[in-house]
Amino acid sequence: MRAVVLLSGGLDSYTAAAIARTQRFTLYALTIDYGQRHAREVEAARAVARALGIERHLELDVDLRAIGGSSLTSDAAVPRHRDLKGTDVPSTYVPARNTIFLSLALGWAEVLGARDIVIGVNALDYSGYPDCRPEFIAAFERLADLATRAGVEGARFRVHAPLLALGKADIIRRGLELGLDYGLTHSCYDPLPGGRPCGTCDSCILRANGFREAGVADPVLLG
Amino acid sequence: MRAVVLLSGGLDSYTAAAIARTQRFTLYALTIDYGQRHAREVEAARAVARALGIERHLELDVDLRAIGGSSLTSDAAVPRHRDLKGTDVPSTYVPARNTIFLSLALGWAEVLGARDIVIGVNALDYSGYPDCRPEFIAAFERLADLATRAGVEGARFRVHAPLLALGKADIIRRGLELGLDYGLTHSCYDPLPGGRPCGTCDSCILRANGFREAGVADPVLLG
Numbered sequence: 001m002r003a004v005v006l007l008s009g010g011l012d013s014y015t016a017a018a019i020a021r022t023q024r025f026t027l028y029a030l031t032i033d034y035g036q037r038h039a040r041e042v043e044a045a046r047a048v049a050r051a052l053g054i055e056r057h058l059e060l061d062v063d064l065r066a067i068g069g070s071s072l073t074s075d076a077a078v079p080r081h082r083d084l085k086g087t088d089v090p091s092t093y094v095p096a097r098n099t100i101f102l103s104l105a106l107g108w109a110e111v112l113g114a115r116d117i118v119i120g121v122n123a124l125d126y127s128g129y130p131d132c133r134p135e136f137i138a139a140f141e142r143l144a145d146l147a148t149r150a151g152v153e154g155a156r157f158r159v160h161a162p163l164l165a166l167g168k169a170d171i172i173r174r175g176l177e178l179g180l181d182y183g184l185t186h187s188c189y190d191p192l193p194g195g196r197p198c199g200t201c202d203s204c205i206l207r208a209n210g211f212r213e214a215g216v217a218d219p220v221l222l223g
Numbered sequence: 224m225r226a227v228v229l230l231s232g233g234l235d236s237y238t239a240a241a242i243a244r245t246q247r248f249t250l251y252a253l254t255i256d257y258g259q260r261h262a263r264e265v266e267a268a269r270a271v272a273r274a275l276g277i278e279r280h281l282e283l284d285v286d287l288r289a290i291g292g293s294s295l296t297s298d299a300a301v302p303r304h305r306d307l308k309g310t311d312v313p314s315t316y317v318p319a320r321n322t323i324f325l326s327l328a329l330g331w332a333e334v335l336g337a338r339d340i341v342i343g344v345n346a347l348d349y350s351g352y353p354d355c356r357p358e359f360i361a362a363f364e365r366l367a368d369l370a371t372r373a374g375v376e377g378a379r380f381r382v383h384a385p386l387l388a389l390g391k392a393d394i395i396r397r398g399l400e401l402g403l404d405y406g407l408t409h410s411c412y413d414p415l416p417g418g419r420p421c422g423t424c425d426s427c428i429l430r431a432n433g434f435r436e437a438g439v440a441d442p443v444l445l446g
Contacts, residue, residue, distance in 0.1 A: 062285050067327070069334030089372040096330035099370045103326045104290070107319035111292030130375045139366045146359045147322045149312040 002114035003160070004028045004105045007057070009044030011185045011207065012120035012163055015175040017052055019162040020118045022178065028112055029054045030105050034097070035065035036072050040195045044186035051184055060104060070094040071189075078190045080200040084209075089128045090202060092189055098131035102140050102159065110150050115157050117144075122163040122171065137161050168210025176216065183219030197221070226339035226383070227251045227332045229324050230280070232267030234408045234430060235343035235386055238398040240275055242385040243341045245401065251335055252277045253328050257320070258288035259295050263418045267409035274407055283327060293317040294412075301412045303423040307432075312351045313425060315412055321354035325363050325382065333371050338380050340367075345386040345394065360384050391433025399439065406442035420444075 003025035005017040017027055029052075031045040042059065049057040064073045071078045071091040078092055098121065105117045121132040130136065137159050144159070145151035163171050175182065187207045188197035197204050197220065211218040226248035228240045240250055252275070254268040265282065272280040287296045294301045294314040301315055321344065328340045344355040353359065360382050367380035374380065386394050398405065410430045411420035420427050420443060434441040 058289060060286065060289055062327075063283065064330065066281060066283055067331045067334055069330070089375065093372055094330075095333035095372070096326050096370055099329060099366065100323070100326040103319050103323040104285075106322060107287065107292070107317075108290045110318035111290055130372055131370045133369070136366070136369045139362075139369050143322065143359070143362045143366050144319075146356070146362050147319055147354045149316055149318070149353055152312065152353045 001116065002026050002028060002055075002112050003116035003118050004030055004109045004112065004114055005118040006101050006105055006120070007031050007045045007049060008120070009041035009048060009185060010120070010187050011175070011182055012122060012171060014048045014052070014120075014180060014182075014185055015171050015178075016118050016120035016160070016162050017048075018175060018178045018180055020160060021052065025116060025118075027052060027054050028108065028114065029057045030108055031057065031059045032101055032104065033059060033061050034073065034094070035063045037078070037190050040191050041186050044184060047184040051181060058108065062100065062104070064094060064097070064100075067095065078201050082202055082205070084202060084205060089130065092202060093129055096131070098129075098136070099140070106144050106148065106157065109157070110148050115150070115155050116160060117157065118160045118162070120163055121161050122166055124165055124167050134161075134164055137164070167213075168206055169213035172210050172214040172216065176214075181219070183222075185220065224339065225249050225251060225278075225335050225337035226341050227253055227328045227335065227337055228341035229328055229343070230254050230268045230272060231343070232264035232271060232408060233343070233410050234398070234405055235345060235394060237271045237275070237343075237403060237405070237408055238394050238401075239341050239343035239383070239385050240271075241398060241401045241403055243383060244275065248339060248341075250275060250277050251331065251337065252280045253331055254280065254282045255324055255327065256282060256284045257296065257317070258286045260301070260413050263414050264409050267407060270407040274404060281331065285323065285327070287317060287320070287323075290318065301424050305425055305428070307425060307428060312353065315425060316352055319354070321352075321359070322363070329367050329371065329380065332380070333373050338373070338378050339383060340380065341383045341385070343386055344384050345389055347388055347390050357384075357387055360387070390436075391429055392436035395433050395437040395439065399437075404442070406445075408443065
């Protein structure tokens, strides 16, 4: 069975894809280059797709900088050194991003005859992103059945979010069990020249906390 | 109050936008160039936006040819000379198109502080498109509230589809009452060299039937 997996080049989507692979899905990876600061992510997505033995990897450009409204798609500063216990939606929230990404994945899934979409969102670690919550995922599944020819003909789409209830350390432990090479991934929102992670943005902090709690070194920071 | 209107360059979205203008919305028009055969539509969208006095007109490229699955985004032939009484989904259905378009409109609406999105879908004339049905529109509204920071903060998004229950002749009559110049619009799925409508695709047939029933000449076919 085919599944479309949204692959960003980060640690989460790599792990979500690997979990889907254990469920015997044939994976079709979709990477959206949306004009984010961290275009380095797209290179990481290619490396991850190769490592996973993806059936096909489709890259699409959708310039969300034209829409703006996020520190990831504008020249506004990304937050640094934050305490990630809050619940506010951070400035790195990109308006409707996961809705846009899932819609594109849905279109491709329908063309491929796939009924399954995989996304690496998680709601347990601090994120504050509205479009990472289980109720959002459930609402998208209902929409997908109404939106498509396949749905009219009786198909039921499923959005798999296998990391939804996992903390970052649990995600990393699960990925290491599956033999993943996290040295291929990229998480930083605003990398230094040369592509190395900044170490101070929310995404770097979450990642560092996860590796620390899992008791392993982050291969990206080695060597 | 601001509203984002999806403007294709066709007759329906022009009329829907004009109806929204009578409701005192300040209009922000979004046109998606998705690699459709009828790129002539995008030029029409610019002309229509000017005629409507749109506050801002944003054009976004999203290459749905990479996804395929439609005679509008591939080299497959578009259907010709069809009897439009059937209920099958036609080959001109573009997988998840309106979901993708509404998602992009939602992102922009959130950035603009708008809660209203206008789309020119209609379900009464034959269309067979699943993503033109009222239940799809309602499901998208529910999703929008869950997908966004604005929704988390209590906003309720509305998707206005003022043509949903109108036939093509009624749409044309309403537009003419509002003083619209349908000579600016383009409906054909597969225009002839030079951009003139083919006259035989579903969209041309629906348009011709609408003008005939409304008892007026289509200005695009004059001169």
